[in-house]
Amino acid sequence: MTHNKNKLAALIFLFLCPLVSFSGDPKPLNEGEIYNPVPAIMHHIADSHEWHLWGEGKKSVSIPLPLILFCDGKLDIFFSSKFHHGKKNVKIEDREYALDHGHLVEVNNKEFVDLSITKNVASMLLSVMVLLLLFVGAARKSNKDKAPKGLLSFLEPLVLFVRDDIVKPNIGHGYKKYVPYLLTLFFFILVNNLLGLIPAAANLTGNIAVTLVLSFITLIVTNLSGNKTYWGHIFNPPGVPLALMPIMIPIEIVGIFTKPFALMIRLFANISAGHIIIMSLISLIFMAQSGLGNAGAFGVAPVSVLFVLFMYFIEVLVAFLQAYIFTLLTSLFIGLATVEHH
Amino acid sequence: MASYIKTNYMDPMALVTPAIGLVFWTSVVFILLIFILKKFAWKPILDSVDKRNKNIEDALQSAENAKKEMENLTADNEKILAEAKAQRDLILKEAREMKESLIKDAKEKATLEAEKIMDDTREQIHNQKMKAITELKNQVADLSIEIAEKIIKSELKDKQAQKKLVVDAMQDKDLN
Numbered sequence: 001m002t003h004n005k006n007k008l009a010a011l012i013f014l015f016l017c018p019l020v021s022f023s024g025d026p027k028p029l030n031e032g033e034i035y036n037p038v039p040a041i042m043h044h045i046a047d048s049h050e051w052h053l054w055g056e057g058k059k060s061v062s063i064p065l066p067l068i069l070f071c072d073g074k075l076d077i078f079f080s081s082k083f084h085h086g087k088k089n090v091k092i093e094d095r096e097y098a099l100d101h102g103h104l105v106e107v108n109n110k111e112f113v114d115l116s117i118t119k120n121v122a123s124m125l126l127s128v129m130v131l132l133l134l135f136v137g138a139a140r141k142s143n144k145d146k147a148p149k150g151l152l153s154f155l156e157p158l159v160l161f162v163r164d165d166i167v168k169p170n171i172g173h174g175y176k177k178y179v180p181y182l183l184t185l186f187f188f189i190l191v192n193n194l195l196g197l198i199p200a201a202a203n204l205t206g207n208i209a210v211t212l213v214l215s216f217i218t219l220i221v222t223n224l225s226g227n228k229t230y231w232g233h234i235f236n237p238p239g240v241p242l243a244l245m246p247i248m249i250p251i252e253i254v255g256i257f258t259k260p261f262a263l264m265i266r267l268f269a270n271i272s273a274g275h276i277i278i279m280s281l282i283s284l285i286f287m288a289q290s291g292l293g294n295a296g297a298f299g300v301a302p303v304s305v306l307f308v309l310f311m312y313f314i315e316v317l318v319a320f321l322q323a324y325i326f327t328l329l330t331s332l333f334i335g336l337a338t339v340e341h342h
Numbered sequence: 343m344a345s346y347i348k349t350n351y352m353d354p355m356a357l358v359t360p361a362i363g364l365v366f367w368t369s370v371v372f373i374l375l376i377f378i379l380k381k382f383a384w385k386p387i388l389d390s391v392d393k394r395n396k397n398i399e400d401a402l403q404s405a406e407n408a409k410k411e412m413e414n415l416t417a418d419n420e421k422i423l424a425e426a427k428a429q430r431d432l433i434l435k436e437a438r439e440m441k442e443s444l445i446k447d448a449k450e451k452a453t454l455e456a457e458k459i460m461d462d463t464r465e466q467i468h469n470q471k472m473k474a475i476t477e478l479k480n481q482v483a484d485l486s487i488e489i490a491e492k493i494i495k496s497e498l499k500d501k502q503a504q505k506k507l508v509v510d511a512m513q514d515k516d517l518n
């Protein structure tokens with residue numbers, strides 16, 4: 001059984017990294033120029049078609065990822081290593097793809113849909129594997145007659161915390177059918193927040209597309225659960241004079257969307273900001289080096305490292321906090337939509 | 343003066359523009375993840391937790407019940423013991439009373455019997471005495487007659503002597 005699992009993991013690993021490539025050209029700084037950290041930070045925050053690990057230019061090491069593109073009703077699948085870090089275009093029949101500073105374009109301006117396994121998608125699949133290993137592994141050892149042991153003794157209180165302290169008090173009666181969704185939501189965000197803190201990892205929960213999907217699911221679940229009282233409050237707000245109805249009803253309708261919209265922005269901004277701050281603090285060393293020379297770099301480095309360390313502690317806290325807040329607010333919205341008339 | 347290098351880097355608007363591919367993959371992965379974790383993780387974990395909670399509650403309840411039962415048993419035992427003591431006391435009291443009454447009865451009976459025996463004896467003695475007295479009287483009478491006969495036989499040879507003898511005899515013998 002374990003042997004098969006190892007084989008499967010090895011297969012997935014092989015699928016994710018068919019070959020590690022080295023290439024790129026370094027752009028040396030001219031005299032009097034100060035290192036600009038923005039490209040590196042933006043590069044880290046953004047999604048990418050290859051998983052850059054370390055190194056610059058010729059020494060850069062990255063994992064090529066598969067591109068899946070729909071163009072002219074045709075499906076094109078190839079590895080990002082074919083681009084040679086943007087130096088070469090990939091030509092398939094009459095379609096020619098190019099990487100322009102990490103941005104994928106079709107040379108002849110043809111419309112295409114990009115469903116590639118990007119760095120963020122690969123990171124998400126990795127997080128799914130982590131989640132499955134942790135929770136399915138723990139669940140197989142769960143026993144009603146014995147106290148939890150090992151991994152389960154750590155995960156079980158977390159699961160119970162989400163169920164009993166987040167979901168139950170906020171949704172109240174009929175909370176049970178939302179528990180699997182909200183547990184998955186909490187641990188998906190938490191694990192991806194934490195994975196994002198590993199150097200060279202992806203910034204998945206700081207990507208607007210991911211937070212968009214998560215908050216869209218909140219929107220759907222909340223409104224599908226909405227009962228008569230919920231819709232009554234929107235289309236016939238109680239205690240509002242008739243003259244104010246034309247103002248109140250649109251406000252209430254906008255309110256349906258602002259709540260999940262705030263969720264989307266909150267998670268995206270918190271996680272991205274954390275990454276940007278850490279990257280900026282590290283960049284201080286390089287800026288000092290380019291402006292003040294090696295002595296400047298050595299002088300700034302300890303301070304910078306201390307600040308980064310401090311930020312890392314805060315980011316670990318934020319990882320838990322944001323998972324908690326997202327789950328709490330989603331529970332709260334569902335609770336508000338399902339509350340019985342009082 | 344130092345100046346920043348002009349580098350082409352991505353448009354900041356790209357940060358807040360969701361990529362269709364990531365939207366697609368996140369939707370697929372997250373929704374699948376909900377169902378997989380629901381079946382293979384949340385349900386088994388929460389089921390076993392709930393069952394364990396129920397088991398613990400049941401165990402506590404049955405311990406409580408056992409404790410109550412023990413208390414009841416102890417109370418019962420005490421009650422039985424008290425009853426037994428009361429009964430013992432009663433039996434002892436009854437026995438003492440019975441003993442006393444038996445002794446009293448026996449004493450009374452004995453006294454009565456003794457009195458009766460004494461009475462009988464007294465009566466018998468009286469009777470015997472009377473009998474003896476009667477017999478003595480008879481014997482005295484007989485003896486007197488015999489003596490009288492003998493005297494009469496010896497004395498009564500002449501008429502004078504006879505008469506004198508009777509008179510003397512009558513004078514000497516004062517019979518009660």
